[in-house]
Amino acid sequence: MTQTIINERIAALGYDYGGQAALRSAACNLCGAREHAIEVAERDRYGYPATFVVCGRCGLGYLSPRLSATQYAHFYSEIYRPLVSAYHGRRIDAETVQVEQRDYAAGLAAFLLPLLPSSPRTILDVGGSTGVVASVLAEHLNARATVLDPSPAELAVARTAGMETIAGLVEDFDPGERNWDLVLLCQTIDHLLDVRGTLAVLRRMTAPGGRAFVDIVDVDVLLRRTGRIQRAVKIDHPYYLTRPTAVALFTLTGFTIVAERITDDGHRGFVLARGPVGEPNWPALQASAAQFVANII
Numbered sequence: 001m002t003q004t005i006i007n008e009r010i011a012a013l014g015y016d017y018g019g020q021a022a023l024r025s026a027a028c029n030l031c032g033a034r035e036h037a038i039e040v041a042e043r044d045r046y047g048y049p050a051t052f053v054v055c056g057r058c059g060l061g062y063l064s065p066r067l068s069a070t071q072y073a074h075f076y077s078e079i080y081r082p083l084v085s086a087y088h089g090r091r092i093d094a095e096t097v098q099v100e101q102r103d104y105a106a107g108l109a110a111f112l113l114p115l116l117p118s119s120p121r122t123i124l125d126v127g128g129s130t131g132v133v134a135s136v137l138a139e140h141l142n143a144r145a146t147v148l149d150p151s152p153a154e155l156a157v158a159r160t161a162g163m164e165t166i167a168g169l170v171e172d173f174d175p176g177e178r179n180w181d182l183v184l185l186c187q188t189i190d191h192l193l194d195v196r197g198t199l200a201v202l203r204r205m206t207a208p209g210g211r212a213f214v215d216i217v218d219v220d221v222l223l224r225r226t227g228r229i230q231r232a233v234k235i236d237h238p239y240y241l242t243r244p245t246a247v248a249l250f251t252l253t254g255f256t257i258v259a260e261r262i263t264d265d266g267h268r269g270f271v272l273a274r275g276p277v278g279e280p281n282w283p284a285l286q287a288s289a290a291q292f293v294a295n296i297i
C-alpha cells in the first residue's frame with residue numbers, strides 16, 4: 001500500500017485538524033515549566049499539521065497547540081475509528097478492537113497475575129473500552145470489575161457482560177472515598193488531557209496494599225526503532241512519555257514501581273504500589289531530556 005493511497009483515504013475524511021487545534025499549554029504537565037518547550041516536529045503520522053514539542057526541563061513530549069476537551073470528544077465519537085481504519089487500511093471499530101484487546105489481556109494476565117501480592121477482589125479499568133481486559137483479569141481472579149470510559153457504545157458491551165460501568169472521562173471523575181484493589185490504565189495514558197492530575201487520582205483510587213498497572217508508548221524506544229519521530233506523533237496522543245518522564249510522574253504522584261516490562265510494540269508497562277510523594281532528580285531529568293531532543297534532531 002503506497003503512502004499516496006493512505007493520504008487520499010485520510011483526506012477523504014475531510015477532518016480539518018489544523019483549523020481546530022488552538023489550545024496552547026500554559027505550562028508543562030510534568031514539571032510546570034512555562035518557557036522551555038522545544039518544537040521538534042510539525043506533522044503527525046497521518047499528515048496533519050500537529051506541532052510536537054518537548055519540554056527542555058523534563059523531557060515530556062506533547063502537542064501544542066492541541067484540541068480542547070470538547071473537540072477531543074467530537075474527534076473520538078466521529079473521527080478516530082475511521083481515521084485509524086484509513087491509516088491501517090482495514091476496518092477498526094468497537095467490534096474489531098475486542099479481538100486485539102483479548103490478545104492484549106492474555107499477555108497482561110500472564111505478566112501481572114504472578115506479581116500481585118494477594119488476590120484482588122475489585123478491579124477498576126480506567127479507559128477500559130468494552131471491558132475485555134477487565135473481564136479477562138476478573139475471571140482469572142474471581143474479582144468484580146468496574147469499567148470507566150467516555151464511550152457509551154463501548155460501555156454498553158461491558159454492561160451486557162455484567163460489569164459495573166461508569167461513563168465519562170477520568171479527568172472529570174471524582175471517586176470520593178472509593179478505591180479498588182487493582183487499578184488499570186492500559187494503553188490510555190498517552191490519550192489523557194492531564195497526565196499528572198490523572199495519576200494523582202489513580203493513586204487515591206488504589207487501595208492501600210493494592211496495585212496499579214500503567215503502560216506508556218515509550219516514544220524513545222519507538223524513535224530508536226523507526227528513526228523518525230513523525231512515526232510516533234499522532235493527533236490522538238496529546239502526550240508522549242519515555243521511561244525517565246514516566247518514572248518522574250510516578251514519583252511526583254506517590255507511586256513506587258514494583259515491576260516493569262516492555263512489549264514488542266514499544267509499550268512499557270509498570271506495576272505500581274502506593275508510595276510516598278517525592279521530587280524527581282531534576283538535573284538527571286533535564287540531562288535525559290537533552291539527550292532525547294538530540295536523538296530526535
Ligand SMILES: [Zn+2]
Nearest residue numbers: 028031055058
Ligand atoms: Zn517539563
